[in-house]
Amino acid sequence: MxxxxxxxxxxxxxxxxxxxxVSMRIEPHExxxxxxxxxxGKTTTLKTMMxxxxxxxxxxxxxxxxxxxxxxxxxxxxxLQFVPEERRIIGGLTVEENLVLAGLSEAKSWEPQRVYDMFPRLGERRRSRGRELSGGEQQMLAIARALVREPxxxxxxxxxxxxxxxxxxxxxxxxxxxxxxxxxxxxxxxxxxxxxxxxxxxxxxxxxxxxxxxxxxxxxxxxxxxxxxxxx
Amino acid sequence: MFNGLTLGALLVLVAMGLTIIFGALGVVNFAHGALYALGAYAGLVAYEYTGSFAAAMAAGAAFLLAVGIVIERGLIRLYYERPAEDQILATFGVAIVLVEGLRAIFGGLARNIPAPSWAAGIVNLRVTLYPTYRIDVLAIVGVSLVALYFILYRTRLGLIVRAGIEDQLMVNILGINVTRTFLTVFGLGAMAAGFAGVINAPIVTVSPDMGADVLVQSFVVIVIGGVGSFWGAVVGGLIAGEILSLVAMIEPAYSQVALFATMALVLILRPQGLFGVEGRQ
CATH class of the missing domain: 3.40.50.300 (P-loop containing nucleotide triphosphate hydrolases)
Incomplete structure (x- = not known):
């Protein structure tokens, strides 16, 4: 399946x-x-999936x-977890709060520390607000926020x-x-x-x-x- | 000066509910003034039964929490996807029903809840003599705000609310049922309004229309402070309270004018409000 x-x-x-x-199939691990x-219609396809x-x-x-x-x-x-093009980091929350928020509804969610081990840069900026991050850092956080949910x-x-x-x-x-x-x-x-x-x-x-x-x-x-x- | 502080503190409490509801739910709640009046009446009834002001405060808060939940489930939630005009009409309708309901039950005459015995009398502040109750109001509002701050900044619910104020869709994408949070937010907002109604009752008089001015002033407060901002509501409320009472000392007719002039000034110099964030979605 x-x-x-x-x-x-x-x-x-x-x-x-x-x-x-539109029809497509995605196999595990690919x-x-x-x-x-x-x-x-690429983004529309993702949005419809999500x-x-x-x-x-x-x-x-x-x-x-x-x-x-x-x-x-x-x-x-x-x-399923969608990482939107606009990243949609919550600007008023800190990096850590963004990560905690992402994990709230997921029982096996990651501890923020696991993210910081993977992205040391985010660890350095854990207390910074989302809106203070550079574009690259925001994108990292957007991906990390998805990973936290272990999708x-x-x-x-x-x-x-x-x-x-x-x-x-x-x-x-x-x-x-x-x-x-x-x-x-x-x-x-x-x-x-x-x-x-x-x-x-x-x-x-x-x-x-x-x-x-x-x-x-x-x-x-x-x-x-x-x-x-x-x-x- | 001190009158302004008390008035401001009450505006902060009412505006806080309004700004959180608007920020998180995107609903301009025109029923907020009516909820404030309803709170005062709930307090009045509880006071007449028990003779206890503490019971009145508890009743005002608890009753309005319940009313807020019923209104959200029964009506407001059907309007989240609708245009702002529809929301305004709906909440305005709720306001009319509540206010006229109060008039039908209690009559249009102004009533009063006396200040509690522990807060009767006058304090000598050296610079001026001042009613004890008004000082207590400051303390009560202060404690309520600390509690609200704790909820918003130290709990899961608060994290969701703060995130939802900025970006509802993303919170939803992160697996959180935002509408369920809305219910709590609306209930808490209504509760803050009702609570403010009770504690203001000994200062003003309780009448079905008591919420009308407060509603308008609270809107001004959140425009000055910035929509959806905790500190915006605090600072905006205190500024508005001071403007209203200081100008009223000189020329009462101009106090509202001065308030709106201040709002206009803020809108020109800083359209997002003092503590607002530009370009929120």
């Missing part, structure tokens, strides 16, 4: 049809990249359980966006480590090279349709297709 199975979902923003019969141009948006039709099964249309907090408790599936939305190349390298290292630990990750990223270097499989979305499913190697073997759908 796949960890996550998305079966022909259709999602709308009000009247606007954003996802058209990293899957979700690629496509701006507005292709329950931030409800699909109008179609099914989403997590460990065989239908979760389509459930509120985010119920989906989170089942073991079975992490949905990463553009984790490298707007960050300096050196910091992207750092975060790429973090993601690689998570992948090596056998965590299951879906990553949406404009930085195609970075995403493909992490992923074992990828999907390409175009105008709300899945137009490609395959391995990074297969995709790289078709430069024409990459150019057409990703503009590179």
């Amino acid at each position: 796949s960890l996550l199975e998305v079966d022909a979902i259709n999602t709308y923003y009000g009247e606007a049809h954003a996802l058209f019969d 990293v899957v990249a979700l690629l496509g141009r701006n507005g292709a 329950g931030v948006m409800a699909p109008k039709s179609g099914a989403i099964l997590f460990n065989g359980l239908p979760i389509g249309g459930l509120p985010p907090y119920k989906i989170a408790r089942l073991g 079975q599936l992490i949905l990463l939305d553009e984790p490298f966006e707007g960050l300096a190349p050196l910091i992207v390298q750092d975060l790429l290292g973090v993601c690689r480590r998570l992948a090596e630990e056998g965590r299951t990750i879906v990553i949406v990223e404009q930085n195609v090279e970075a995403a493909l270097s992490l992923a074992q499989r990828c999907y390409i979305l175009n105008n709300g349709h899945v137009v490609y499913e395959g391995t990074p190697a297969e995709l790289r073997g078709d430069p024409d297709f990459m150019h057409r759908h990703l503009g590179i």
Whole structure:
């Protein structure tokens, strides 16, 4: 059984049809990249998985359980965790409070110390407020906040966006480590090279349709297709 | 000066409920003044039965906690997703029902809860003579605020509320049932209003409309202090109290004008309020 199975979902923003019969499956312990141009529906797909948006039709099964249309907090408790593009660190809370908050509803949640061992930088800044952190630190905290819940599936939305190349390298290292630990990750990223270097499989979305499913190697073997759908 | 402090302290307590409800739930609660009046009447009834001011305070707080929970479950929660105008209409409706209900039951005549015997009399503050009760009010509000501070900054619930004030959706994504927290927040906010109603009752008179001015002034307090901010409500309340009573000493007709002028000034110089955070979602 796949960890996550998305079966022909259709999602709308009000009247606007954003996802058209999108289907995908995520197996345990794999990293899957979700690629496509701006507005292709990548973030919408993640948001629909997390329950931030409800699909109008179609099914989403997590460990065989239908979760389509459930509120985010119920989906989170089942073991899915979304790391949004805007990071959404709670700016008025300290780093530590952000981590504690994330663990409140999860029985096997991490102690903050475990996060600090993994990200020493966050340990140094444990008393700083979220809004005082740099972009890179915020992104680290956003990922750490997801890990605290020990999720079975992490949905990463553009984790490298707007960050300096050196910091992207750092975060790429973090993601690689998570992948090596056998965590299951879906990553949406404009930085195609970075995403493909992490992923074992990828999907390409175009105008709300899945137009490609395959391995990074297969995709790289078709430069024409990459150019057409990703503009590179 | 001291009058301003007492008035300010009461405004802090009422505004605190208002700002937490607005901050966390996004609901502008126009029923807050009516809840304040309801608290005073609950205190009045308890006082007439028991003759104890402490019982009146407890009754005002407990009754309003219950009322807050009923109103949230029965009505407000249906309006979280609705536009602000709908919320205002709904809470305004609740206010009218409560105020007219009080008028129907107790009549429109002003009533009074006497200051408790332990707080009767006058203290010599050297600079001025001052009613003991007003000093006690400061202490009672101070203790309540410390309790509220503890709840907000030292408990799980407070952590969720503070986070929810900033970003409800993210709190939800982190596995927390935000709506259940809302219930508690609304109950606590209503409780603070009711409690303030009881402790203010010996100073002003108890009438069904007693909440109207307080509601408006509390809105000004949170605009000055910054929406959703604990310290904003504290400082804003004290500023508003001082402005109202100092200007009233010189020219009573201008005290409200001065209050609104201050609010306008804050809005021009610092639109997010003294303690507000820019660009909250």
